[in-house]
Amino acid sequence: GNSVTQMEGPVTLSEEAFLTINCTYTATGYPSLFWYVQYPGEGLQLLLKATKADDKGSNKGFEATYRKETTSFHLEKGSVQVSDSAVYFCALWVPPGGTSYGKLTFGQGTILTVHP
Amino acid sequence: GAVVSQHPSRVICKSGTSVKIECRSLDFQATTMFWYRQFPKQSLMLMATSNEGSKATYEQGVEKDKFLINHASLTLSTLTVTSAHPEDSSFYICSARPWFGDNEQFFGPGTRLTVL
Numbered sequence: 717g718n719s720v721t722q723m724e725g726p727v728t729l730s731e732e733a734f735l736t737i738n739c740t741y742t743a744t745g746y747p748s749l750f751w752y753v754q755y756p757g758e759g760l761q762l763l764l765k766a767t768k769a770d771d772k773g774s775n776k777g778f779e780a781t782y783r784k785e786t787t788s789f790h791l792e793k794g795s796v797q798v799s800d801s802a803v804y805f806c807a808l809w810v811p812p813g814g815t816s817y818g819k820l821t822f823g824q825g826t827i828l829t830v831h832p
Numbered sequence: 833g834a835v836v837s838q839h840p841s842r843v844i845c846k847s848g849t850s851v852k853i854e855c856r857s858l859d860f861q862a863t864t865m866f867w868y869r870q871f872p873k874q875s876l877m878l879m880a881t882s883n884e885g886s887k888a889t890y891e892q893g894v895e896k897d898k899f900l901i902n903h904a905s906l907t908l909s910t911l912t913v914t915s916a917h918p919e920d921s922s923f924y925i926c927s928a929r930p931w932f933g934d935n936e937q938f939f940g941p942g943t944r945l946t947v948l
Contacts, residue, residue: 752939757942757944758941758942759836759838759925759939759940759941759942760876760925760927760939761939762936762938765936805875805876818864818929819866819878819881820866820878820927820937822875822876823875824874824875825873825874825875827873
């Protein structure tokens with residue numbers, strides 16, 4: 717089956733530090749990959765996505781590259797801000813087929829705290 | 833665009849009562865809506881997938897008689913937690929997938945249910 721494994725948190729950084737959150741996946745077929753962010757008390761927001769190998773998704777200074785050879789989609793940001801403190805979820809989506817219904821499969825989430 | 837709302841945002845109820853949570857796509861029609869449950873500091877667990885006009889498909893281990901889902905229209909799905917107990921206390925999040933586009937899901941802000 718499909719699965720997503722994220723680096724365990726929590727991650728605590730100082731403002732302007734470099735961020736990496738690792739994400740690896742197992743999937744049948746050709747998945748699309750996503751990073752979602754969840755701010756305290758809120759639902760999920762799509763941060764970035766990549767739909768095929770070697771695609772780079774980017775948004776708000778965050779980047780992630782779809783690496784098929786290593787089955788990875790690591791999230792990076794060169795200089796984090798206090799406002800980036802949130803929970804980050806890596807996810808994959810495989811087109812509907814059989815009983816999959818095109819469901820998103822989420823990683824366990826990584827809590828990021830950025831201090832001034 | 834692509835806004836999903838949930839109502840209520842928070843609800844506290846007594847054990848044994850039923851609670852209804854609404855999920856609405858405000859500016860698009862959603863062929864499919866998803867209901868997730870999130871425990872504190874944990875990932876999202878897909879509970880069920882609902883398509884407008886048909887019965888919901890529940891994930892393994894989710895009691896369909898406990899968590900009633902009605903997808904009455906292309907913009908509204910409801911989740912009713914019947915005979916709620918303290919162990920049903922959780923954060924419930926819905927998402928909606930438009931009939932157009934590349935199968936992206938848009939998430940609601942979540943509903944915090946507390947059962948006393």
